Amino acid sequence: MLVAAAVCPCPPLLVPEVAAGAAPELDAARAACTDALGVLxxxxxxxxxxxxxxxxxxxxxxxxxxxxxxxxxxxxxxVRLGGGERNSMEPERELPPSLAVAAWLLERTGWSDAPVEGLGVGEPLAADRCFQAGEGIAGRAGRVALLVMGDGSACRTLKAPGYLDERAAPFDAALARALGAADVTALKALDAELAYELKVSGRAPWQVLAGAAEGAGLAGALLYEDAPYGVGYLVAAWS
Known part of the structure; x- marks a missing residue:
């Protein structure tokens, strides 16, 4: 069953080497991610x-x-997911950027507490399939933790990747309330079409979380909420 979850943003700019001179702008987000992984x-x-x-x-x-x-x-x-080397003769597939950022976060915090697996999900994945995937994940072990990567709307300012959309701030505010309260019902009700129009990358992963957390009775805490580049970045911890 699901015993804890951390929600983190996934821009490559979270990695200081990528952000270069702009790295200090996301120091608070990095610190919040570290705290969320501590909960895991x-x-x-x-x-x-x-x-x-x-x-x-x-x-x-x-x-x-x-x-x-x-x-x-x-x-x-x-980076390598969960550190170490693969013990497999199968050809290696490279992690998508969101999971590479997650691997960097895990390395940064020295994760060595449990075996790690990764799952990349497509933005168009229907909500019911997200819920089913989450339910399956929750049943993978006696005590399962989730690290959920995803960004909010990319339309918060005129210079945002998706330009300014007046619907973006309310969407992110509702999302922040849901993540802060571990509100599974609210996450399940996220509007997939609106999320697509607002260039939200985390809708499907968050709905996977909703499926995994159904009935788990977890409490949430919102650790970070901002839009430094016109993109909604949120960090939350559930336990």
């Missing part, structure tokens, strides 16, 4: 599942040790 460690999970948005090539499961890279962002930096 304190829950003593048997297994940690990392869920994040992915394009077609980055979907599906990723084993512990799966490689990721920030070379596509001009930085000579490699």
């Amino acid at each position: 460690a304190a829950s003593r999970p048997d297994r940690l599942i990392v869920v994040g948005p992915a394009e077609q090539s980055g979907r599906g499961p990723f084993p512990q040790g799966a490689p990721g890279s920030f070379r596509g962002f001009g930085v000579d930096l490699d």
